[in-house]
Amino acid sequence: MTSLVLHRLALGVEVVDAVTGRVVDVPVQVAREVPRVLRRRQLVVALPLEASGTGRYRLRHDLRHGPPPPQPLVVRVDDPRRRFVPRRLTVPLWTLPEIEAAETAGGHVPVRARLLRPRLLPGSAYALPHGTTGLRGQVHHIGRPLPWARVEARIGPDGDEQVVGRAHGDERGEFLLIVTTLGDLDRSLPDVVDLRVVVLGPSPAAPAAGADDQEEDNGEQPTGPPAEPVPRTPDRPPPADTDLDTPLLRGEIPPPGYRESSVDRRITVTVGRVRREPTPFPFSP
Template sequence: MTAGFGLVHRLAFGLEVVDAMRGSLADVVVTSEGPLAARLARGRRPGRFRQLVTPGLAAPVIVRVADERRRYVPRRFVIPFDTVKTPRVALFPGAGFGPQGGTTGMRGRVVDPAGAIVPWVRVIARHPASNRIAGRADGDDRGEFLLLVIPGPAFVDMPAKFSFQLALTVWALPGPLAGPVAESVPPAGEVTDITTGPDAPPGFQDRGTTTVHMRLAEIVSPGLPFTIH
């Protein structure tokens, strides 16, 4: 609880935002939606936020997490602050993300059959032979995504050569979207796969899988966009 000018405020919820690839706290902006829309107060460290109970504030609260420098793709979350502790959520790399040297990945863009951009997609890459997840990404408002191959166990499936293939599946909601879909944070407030998403958010549909060619320690960029059906 905090006090000031004769008023006592109770903490409604805390929120921790991390980099989905590096696991470190992400210096971003979190804004609540609705009639009382406002930026959440920052904690002592970047990436940590808090919302105080104020008159008219009711659960659940929808928040938008975004980065003004486009290093991360925005995400929206539904926070049932009456029951959670301090949930942790993560952001995927955006167009302005600076991969470290030697990173393996792909920059791409998603369009529909008419050539119009498809924003706010989820992209999942798997090794064709083992079906092991190799990387995940979110598309931004421009239909662009940056998928980085996950280091660690996923590299067990890497061939002993510089080039290899991945199966890239694009998931999207049917119909146009004005912004990222709001994803529910579990009531228990546990750190679950909502942080990185082993699959697509609820309601998303598999819109097609394409075999892509990758090169170790390079960020490749296909000449043509990915067209979904």
């Protein structure tokens, strides 16, 4: 008796908390972008992926419903409660013919080759552990908030600096940077640390989010961070943990077209406390 398989996994998504390194334990939104025509306008809508427990989502190749997902797929990960900063990732899928061909040949495409594990960095409402060392701030460009900036904290002498913390800015230019290591200073347990704060942003800088977004068909046109292209995970040899935990997926590599600001700032933070800096950090490409 021959059985008919009605669906196969196209993509699994596990959303990881960049601070804990574990799958998020709070609900977030994961969706895929799909083009639509509305009132003779070409739009993009965000269709939610199927949830499979907290922090886990899936998209199926389903023979019963509609056309196959577009290639490459744009995945949107968002948290309306601002515990995490959103990301958009462009992912080449394993197509249904490729999966079926592997099965016909007596093999399969491993599930881990169809798994995306993006890390989300803390947003403004993230629940920080007691004793965290960090910095809250906002990035401006030409006097306006710069959406989706990237921020790095560095220590050490010129030419031999270490990155000791990273942050992703949100659509309001706000960021929460956690100092994850003190580098060579760990051995001395200092009370305060001098950081060089470096801002990275698009060049030329994108306009600030705000009033313009409200004109986009009542929210049907998704706006958000720039898309980050993710290479397709190979199926042979079977993916290892390092294939699913790359610097790109950890949020350490800025999106295409980003560059360092020509202006930086030095900030002193107290170990074990989060400093709130009221003066915006400038981005000057």
